[in-house]
Amino acid sequence: MKLKSIAKNQTELTFTKGSYKITVLFSYQTAVAIHIKNKAEKILVTDTKYSSATTRHINQFLTRYNGEKETIKQENINNIIKSYLN
DSSP states (O other), rough: OOOEEETTEEEEEEETTEEEEEEOOOOOOOTEEEEEEESSEEEEEEOOOOOOOHHHHHHHHHHSSEEEEEEHHHHHHHHHHHHHHH
């Protein structure tokens, strides 16, 4: 598991589970996007509207990672993280 400060109020947590590499973007203290890489890549983004700074953080994350983007509920972002960490 690797924790990396990207910029002010932006942190990424990267870890591996089986053949999956998962990178979670935290804006301030909230997980707002997940990049999942296996054979294909997917980016899951919260549907919750936060500040303009968090929107900017998400857009920067989208430029750093490739993959099909899918918008999902914040609750699902939290549940996905919990399932991968267990």
